[in-house]
Amino acid sequence: MSTPSAAEILRNGLWHNNTGLVALLGLCPLLATSNSLVNGLGLGLATTLVLLITNTTVSLIRRWVNPEVRIPVFVTVIASAVTAVELGMHALLPELHRVLGIFIPLIVTNCCVLGRAEAFASRQAPARAALDGLAVGLGFALVLVTLGALRELLGQGTLLAQAEILFGEGARGLTLHLLPGDRGLLLAILPPGAFIMLGLLIAAKNAIDARARARPRPAPATAATVADGHVPT
Template sequence: MSAGKLMRDGLWDNNIVFAQLLAMCPAMAVTTSGTNGLGLGLATTAVLVVSNLLVASIRHTVSSQVRIPVFVVLIATLVTIVDLVLNAWLHELYKVLGLFIALIVVNCAILGRAEAFAVKNTVAASAVDGLAMGLGFTFALTVIGLIREILGSGTVFSQASALLGTSFAFLEMKIPAWDGALLMILPPGGFAVLGFLLAGKRAWELKQQRAARSAASGCTLPDHASA
């Protein structure tokens, strides 16, 4: 599979949240702001890329009988490292994300990609797959977080400087005369936003499929007519 196809698969066609409907717990719990979603998404991306690399590297040396426990230990070790790094250098974000950093280890998507892809493919392809899936997950969490933050708090990328550095403080905005609706930053609001996004994605895909069928039938009409 080409790198472009892997990227499209992870970002859109097989997106962890919007297509596979995995990792719903962090998707609903931490996306009260775009910054929180971006932070957890980037942390998960780092774990996905490195875990795929390691799994692909040892796939010929680990027997099938013990590969799942070995993969779990690898993922748990990587998550522990990420947890310590965030606690040391991004402590404000660490306090917000809290337990959900450690819970990356039970994210079905990480072990799922190791078992479904990395254990069967090369190191390079596995790294691209991990990056694509991670960026797709980050994209989903950030979009959900931004919508909930705007509607629920009236802000945009609140405390982005705590994650990205002071040079990104320009991303932090406050919408005038709008304090937000509390419902949107509560779990029901998260599920509502996710539902509308899933419906929009599905509607767009159906429109693209109809357009493709129309184009195909239009191209074949002259052939049938000539026949």
């Protein structure tokens, strides 16, 4: 397997192969917990931490794992990382842990975690594996936060509602009320709204990529043009 550059790893994780918008993995927690910005951010950070721990660990032990048992070993590593993250959230962020509920332990079944362990971390050095886990996790968290912010804004007219469950009591006053009164769109915070919003995000990404591909690229300089002093700009 070729060794990608750090910039390529970041671009793939955050945009080109984004878990939520391109690979379409982990859609169950993505759609279920993205009814607010805070909930999406909480699960996104938890998933990022699990990916970081899992990728690094798998890369470190890859030379000692027999190929025939690699999948059970990887699943065990993932389950251990998820358990550690869940216990940490239960101790430090009990309210957020209660709100997210079953979707924290269900990170074990998120295909993107096992997929990155098998396809990338098991074949790369620890530093690159860790960067890949961070990039993929942040890409997933970005979709969760964007989807949660849109659904919360349209459905409740607020942003950062219940911020204290993630940032502590000092963040209780961070809630922004952007729509007056009870004028939210109920559909936005219901399950169908999650599917509609995600579809719109995917369409927006595809449109941005299509415009980028259609943009004219400068012609590469040839030996003849350089020799004549005509260097394309």
